Amino acid sequence: MTYQIHTYTDAVKTAWAVADLIAQLANKAAKDNRFFHLAVSGGSTPKLLFQILADNFEKDIPWEKVKLYWVDERCVPPTHAESNYRMTFDALLYKGFLPEENIMRMKGENKPEDEALRYEQVLVAQLPQADAYPQFDLILLGMGDDGHTASIFPHQMQLLDTEQSVAVGTHPQSGQKRITLTGKTIHKAQQVAFLITGDTKASILKEIVLQEQTAEKYPAAHISSADGQVHFYLDKAAASLL
Numbered sequence: 631m632t633y634q635i636h637t638y639t640d641a642v643k644t645a646w647a648v649a650d651l652i653a654q655l656a657n658k659a660a661k662d663n664r665f666f667h668l669a670v671s672g673g674s675t676p677k678l679l680f681q682i683l684a685d686n687f688e689k690d691i692p693w694e695k696v697k698l699y700w701v702d703e704r705c706v707p708p709t710h711a712e713s714n715y716r717m718t719f720d721a722l723l724y725k726g727f728l729p730e731e732n733i734m735r736m737k738g739e740n741k742p743e744d745e746a747l748r749y750e751q752v753l754v755a756q757l758p759q760a761d762a763y764p765q766f767d768l769i770l771l772g773m774g775d776d777g778h779t780a781s782i783f784p785h786q787m788q789l790l791d792t793e794q795s796v797a798v799g800t801h802p803q804s805g806q807k808r809i810t811l812t813g814k815t816i817h818k819a820q821q822v823a824f825l826i827t828g829d830t831k832a833s834i835l836k837e838i839v840l841q842e843q844t845a846e847k848y849p850a851a852h853i854s855s856a857d858g859q860v861h862f863y864l865d866k867a868a869a870s871l872l
């Protein structure tokens with residue numbers, strides 16, 4: 631696995647670079663007459679990316695050929711302040727660029743175990759399969775201050791290797807249940823890109839990118855992809871120790 635580091639002056643330029651990557655990959659898929667299957671993370675970092683897509687990429691992306699999925703979702707209703715879907719809707723989906731049938735919402739309001747099974751079936755129905763796992767074109771990941779990614783937290787490293795393609799995770803502090811893609815699904819993606827900004831993650835990022843022994847405990851250190859490269863889109867603050 632090799633790490634491709636892409637560093638930009640600030641969070642806006644970093645988000646623009648990821649928006650351009652999405653546009654490039656989506657247009658290539660459309661040219662090849664296939665859907666672009668994109669899974670996005672929640673939290674706060676991607677909000678800027680979604681706003682940039684909403685404000686500038688209506689015409690630059692063939693949205694009718696984009697199918698949108700989530701990497702993870704909090705087990706709350708879609709109207710809840712902590713819902714990743716709600717954050718994405720408020721920043722991008724409200725624009726209506728994507729046909730409803732192209733939006734594969736993880737239903738946080740469902741019983742977690744049932745929703746993990748349901749979403750597994752959605753992925754089987756929608757995505758090409760690689761060794762019996764759904765294969766996304768691009769998975770966008772974030773990283774928490776504890777080195778978690780998706781909703782795979784340090785106390786649940788088994789979610790990196792479980793046979794399931796979608797599982798139920800638990801937030802270590804709040805106990806909040808989460809629906810999450812598993813390591814096996816993430817590793818099958820054609821491309822995996824982290825979008826990480828801000829200085830709070832610089833230290834963990836250094837451990838991961840420099841592949842230090844101490845990074846073993848971070849789920850984000852165990853991410854790979856089908857193309858053998860993991861991309862890190864970073865602002866200067868996040869990359870300050872590299």
Ligand code: 6PG
Nearest residue numbers: 671672673674675772773774780
């Ligand atoms: C979530 C995310 C999660 C996120 C990290 C980083 O549901 O919270 O999917 O994995 O990417 O927690 O979050 P921030 O972008 O808010 O730092």
